Amino acid sequence: xxxxxSRKTLGIPYAVFLVCFVIIPMLVIVFYAFTDDEMHFxxxxxxxxxxxxTKLSTIVYSLVIALLxxxxxxxxxxxxxxxLARSKMQKKYILLLLFVTxxxxxxxxxxxxxxxxxxxxxxxxxxxxxxxxxGMVYDFLPFMILPLYTTLSKIDNSLYEASADLGGNSxxxxxxxxxxxxxxxxxxxxxxxxxxxxxxYVVSDMLGNSKVTIIGKFIETYFGTDWHMGSMIALIxxxxxxxxxxxxxxxxxxxxxRGTTV
Amino acid sequence: xxxxxxxxxxxxxxxxxxxxxxxxxGENDSILLRVYNWEEYIDEGGEGSYEYxxxxxxDGSAPSLVEDFEVWYEETYGTPVTVEYSTxxxxxxxxxxxxxxxxxxxxxxxxxxxxxxxxEDMLEPYSEDFFDESNELNYYVxxxxxxxxxxxxxxTMAVGSGEARWSEYAAGYMWGTTGLVYNPEYITExxxxxxxxxxxxxxxxxxxxxxxxxxxxxxxxxxxxxxxxLLDLKARHEAGELSDQDYTAQVTDYMNRTDEETVAKxxxxxxxxxxxxxxxxxxxxxxxxxxxxxxxxxAWSGDAVYAMDVAExxxxxxxxxxxxYYMPKESANLWFDGWVIPKDEKRTEETKHAAExxxxxxxxxxxxxxxxxxxxxxxxxxxxxxxxxxxxTYSAEEGDETATDYDLSYFFGEGDYVxxxxxxxxxxxxxxxxxxxxxxxxxxxxxYYGENDERINELWxxxxxxxLDAWAIGVIxxxxxxxxxxxLYTKLGPKTDFFRHxxxxxxxxxxxxxxxxxx
Numbered sequence: 098x099x100x101x102x103s104r105k106t107l108g109i110p111y112a113v114f115l116v117c118f119v120i121i122p123m124l125v126i127v128f129y130a131f132t133d134d135e136m137h138f139x140x141x142x143x144x145x146x147x148x149x150x151t152k153l154s155t156i157v158y159s160l161v162i163a164l165l166x167x168x169x170x171x172x173x174x175x176x177x178x179x180x181l182a183r184s185k186m187q188k189k190y191i192l193l194l195l196f197v198t199x200x201x202x203x204x205x206x207x208x209x210x211x212x213x214x215x216x217x218x219x220x221x222x223x224x225x226x227x228x229x230x231x232g233m234v235y236d237f238l239p240f241m242i243l244p245l246y247t248t249l250s251k252i253d254n255s256l257y258e259a260s261a262d263l264g265g266n267s268x269x270x271x272x273x274x275x276x277x278x279x280x281x282x283x284x285x286x287x288x289x290x291x292x293x294x295x296x297x298y299v300v301s302d303m304l305g306n307s308k309v310t311i312i313g314k315f316i317e318t319y320f321g322t323d324w325h326m327g328s329m330i331a332l333i334x335x336x337x338x339x340x341x342x343x344x345x346x347x348x349x350x351x352x353x354x355r356g357t358t359v
Numbered sequence: 360x361x362x363x364x365x366x367x368x369x370x371x372x373x374x375x376x377x378x379x380x381x382x383x384x385g386e387n388d389s390i391l392l393r394v395y396n397w398e399e400y401i402d403e404g405g406e407g408s409y410e411y412x413x414x415x416x417x418d419g420s421a422p423s424l425v426e427d428f429e430v431w432y433e434e435t436y437g438t439p440v441t442v443e444y445s446t447x448x449x450x451x452x453x454x455x456x457x458x459x460x461x462x463x464x465x466x467x468x469x470x471x472x473x474x475x476x477x478x479e480d481m482l483e484p485y486s487e488d489f490f491d492e493s494n495e496l497n498y499y500v501x502x503x504x505x506x507x508x509x510x511x512x513x514x515t516m517a518v519g520s521g522e523a524r525w526s527e528y529a530a531g532y533m534w535g536t537t538g539l540v541y542n543p544e545y546i547t548e549x550x551x552x553x554x555x556x557x558x559x560x561x562x563x564x565x566x567x568x569x570x571x572x573x574x575x576x577x578x579x580x581x582x583x584x585x586x587x588x589l590l591d592l593k594a595r596h597e598a599g600e601l602s603d604q605d606y607t608a609q610v611t612d613y614m615n616r617t618d619e620e621t622v623a624k625x626x627x628x629x630x631x632x633x634x635x636x637x638x639x640x641x642x643x644x645x646x647x648x649x650x651x652x653x654x655x656x657x658a659w660s661g662d663a664v665y666a667m668d669v670a671e672x673x674x675x676x677x678x679x680x681x682x683x684y685y686m687p688k689e690s691a692n693l694w695f696d697g698w699v700i701p702k703d704e705k706r707t708e709e710t711k712h713a714a715e716x717x718x719x720x721x722x723x724x725x726x727x728x729x730x731x732x733x734x735x736x737x738x739x740x741x742x743x744x745x746x747x748x749x750x751x752t753y754s755a756e757e758g759d760e761t762a763t764d765y766d767l768s769y770f771f772g773e774g775d776y777v778x779x780x781x782x783x784x785x786x787x788x789x790x791x792x793x794x795x796x797x798x799x800x801x802x803x804x805x806x807y808y809g810e811n812d813e814r815i816n817e818l819w820x821x822x823x824x825x826x827l828d829a830w831a832i833g834v835i836x837x838x839x840x841x842x843x844x845x846x847l848y849t850k851l852g853p854k855t856d857f858f859r860h861x862x863x864x865x866x867x868x869x870x871x872x873x874x875x876x877x878x
Contacts, residue, residue, distance in 0.1 A: 154826050216650065305638070307823075308638050344847070
């Protein structure tokens, strides 16, 4: 008998994965967020969160830290990706590799190494917020470079030629051709940096000496003692990220193929 | 479609018990003992094991205590046993695991978690046979230190709606205190005289750390808050007005206050302390002490021993640092980790017997020595083997003029349990492992907070969280909303495209193909 896979059957593994690891956990989180200790439906955690200035301040701080991290990574990554994508170098893959290899080294090890350098420079404990943002930029840079590189290198060279033919100088070409066409990559990179910057508390613990608290740390702490509040914070974070993705048009991907990563 | 989703869901539901039964069907005739312990909290064999007079594996490596137990149990009781050994990182992780429905036969939580489990009626008492001192295989009752035994017998905890002695439900494993590890190069005796309040002192600003967990930090806050009261108790005890027992009991009472007023005051103290701290840490403190990044570190005694060991033999003495340990004058926390048996209706008598035998095996003096050596924490087990091991480790060399007699009979019992140790050891490892009897009197066990648990956890949120003025939150939220509205407007409002070339004025928009081309 010949084995035949229809499209539908091929989709089953993904559907199972989706149900087990995305949909069910999400429902569990929503369930915990809106129940109290006796598992009765309640808005008590919602109320507690929005009536506590400390929790609100923390989420605002996380937002600002994440935005700064995203902005700095973008500023660093764009020129790098642009130069890499446009250069005619034979061995540019090696250069790209240099930016990406750190990703293959254990994350905790890298943060530890950075911690030692900061301690040596006398900055550890002196500038906790700066150190945290520095650590995150260092850590998430490849996530920004890769999608940017992919979209930038996909831009057809004839478009640049056309722009030049029509009298555009290199600046106009950059603003009118390169930037608009690289937007999918920019958005994809931003999403990939923004979310972990709000939750990756290992960096803030190690480099900010746990004196910097981001919202991910709260989720972790609450899951030790109070799952309901932990779930509520996780849910609120989810809504924030979802909203920012919707606003930047991250889901309108019919026309613009978004950049991918390795 | 609905049918299909349902089928998928039920398939997933079927999968779970299948996997569970896979792991359950081991050898039928052997007892399965599920032990859940802290990470790196047992002699795991191999390098780093104590070179004791015991059999080694065929390849010459040292076996782990768990393997040794399996062999010992079968030899002693004739029944094979398989230990399923797993580990956890925090008491809370362990508790969550239990709540998720995982079952174990033996757990090793800390004292407050034991109290919490007991209060929620999740523990099973040890059997009567376990306490039979005439049975020489009952190593635990025969070797446990009189000091620990007294604590476990005299203290009670809530069990369900009733009350019971600790010893009925828990057998000690490791114990210790909390105090300060300090670098004597930077910290003077006068500074230490400030007690816990040193952590608030300007002189150590940015050079002191505390633990990144609420219980340890709350303890420090309490000790600073009740400094006067605690010192008053100490003075009255020294003047003979208070008996030893009353002194300990009253200190313990202060260190267990969790009423609203106390918590509010401690919160303020800890917020002030945060300003003075280098940071909160979980395990970077030891390293930062050795490198000199910090001078003062709140530490558990076992970690303190480890930090002092590492610091003194850093790379051939180069960069070696001397670190000391100190229990501040007000009070210190006395903690235990102990073995408890969680309730499980399906557990057989045989399994419970094996669980108790496991505790006994670990309490055999030679095994306790192996564990102590490997883990670096202090075992609750006394006995001559343990004393000899400590005497070997800490005795002064012959001719050492600083040699001072250090009496450990409070821990090891009646007899000649005195170590002649170099004077520096009275501030260092020996002191951290076995503080002198009179200092133990001010050590307080901090109970499970019970119904005030949530209040204390909330305090921690307030300490750790960021603070912004209300107006700042308002401004930032308003900015976010404005940006959101702006983005939405550009998306949904009249179509404009910032990047596209706009026609110059006077250009006519060509709406359709010119007539002349039609045909």
